[in-house]
Amino acid sequence: MGKKRIIAETGAGQHGVATATVCALAGIECVIYMGAIDIKRQAPNVARMKMLGASIVAAESGSKTLKDATNEAIRDWINNPITTHYIIGSVVGPHPYPDMxxxxxxxxxxxxxxxxxxxxxxxxxxxxxxxxxxxxxxxxxxxxxxxxxxxxxxxxxxxxxxxxxxxxxxxxxxxxxxxxxxxxxxxxxxxxxxxxxxxxxxxxxxxxxxxxxxxxxxxxxxxxxxxxxxxxxxxxxxxxxxxxxxxxxxxxxxxxxxxxxxxxxxxxxxxxxxxxxxxxxxxxxxxxxxx
Missing domain, CATH: 3.40.50.1100 (Rossmann fold)
Structure with missing residues (x-):
């Protein structure tokens, strides 16, 4: 696909850890969006992602949780379509993501x-x-x-x-x-x-x-x-x-x-x-x- 950068959103942090692991194995830049509140309450998974080399971006808008992390990830994806691939973490988002x-x-x-x-x-x-x-x-x-x-x-x-x-x-x-x-x-x-x-x-x-x-x-x-x-x-x-x-x-x-x-x-x-x-x-x- 020619993408040089992977992004994902995460709430509980499990999807973020999985994405960070894949990026570490492949040597690809990894950015994880996570609600500011979730960063605090899911600290062990945040630490795992950082150890795997991922950058964590806090979503500070709205309720500062999963919805807002998804908002930020989609905004990033729309602004960087040539270099960035979005690995969405649930059966949500635009087609074909839910089916995929x-x-x-x-x-x-x-x-x-x-x-x-x-x-x-x-x-x-x-x-x-x-x-x-x-x-x-x-x-x-x-x-x-x-x-x-x-x-x-x-x-x-x-x-x-x-x-x-x-x-x-x-x-x-x-x-x-x-x-x-x-x-x-x-x-x-x-x-x-x-x-x-x-x-x-x-x-x-x-x-x-x-x-x-x-x-x-x-x-x-x-x-x-x-x-x-x-x-x-x-x-x-x-x-x-x-x-x-x-x-x-x-x-x-x-x-x-x-x-x-x-x-x-x-x-x-x-x-x-x-x-x-x-x-x-x-x-x-x-x-x-x-x-």
Missing amino acids: VAKFQSVVSEEIKSQLKDKEGTESPDYLIANIGGGSNAAGLYYHYLEDEKVKIISVEAAGEGIESGKSAATSVLGKTGIIHGSKTLLMQTKDGQIVEPYSISAGLDYPGVGPLHAHLLESKRAEFMSITDSDAMLAGLEVSKLEGIIPAIETAHAFAAFKYLDFKLNDIIVVNFSGRGDKDLNTYIDYFNL
Whole structure:
């Protein structure tokens, strides 16, 4: 492609670390846009990116989180199209990005089919559960099961401090059709079309919309959406850590928190996408629980 520079946006920092790693291996300049608030709450991943040679640019506008980092990355990309390639971090943005990211992430459901065949004797679970901000990890989990109506899909978004609190990212409840970052989708917005600032304790779910694929899955009733509060997610993260010996990212903890509100049969096969590790969120866990 002849590009000499790679840019990306990141909320939780995982996509930023992955992009910085690729650039280090290829010897390409790397610039990561990240909300100023997210830089503080995801400090371990920021340190990783810097160690890998990436330059971190803080987004200081708006809510200073993922939406604003994406704004800055797109602005950079538009201004430097000849030298710069944008590796977008979710199933959002202008076409063909949502489709490209979903196809790349589809390795998740591809591997699930293989692993379930070995462990359960079937390729199809009864339930798929994933957290959803923009929706990249969820798109990968669902991809090879979208046409299989027997597989129930549950997308878990961030309710923040409560859906009616004014501090939420519950797009399925609060969103309306709109345009954000070059795609038509479901979006939290005012009556005159201004974006409502989202909130979540988890940096990766702090987004005012969802990818267009997920808006379609909600509208067509192929997926059920649930909204989980900060408190439920944090408690679920602590419980999973104690029961499984794996500390989940707070984004992932939202998916596990959904179990509290779902009724399963004893023999149901349930697949939860463990989308991120919690070492990046240790300071948040420590502060929240006074550990």
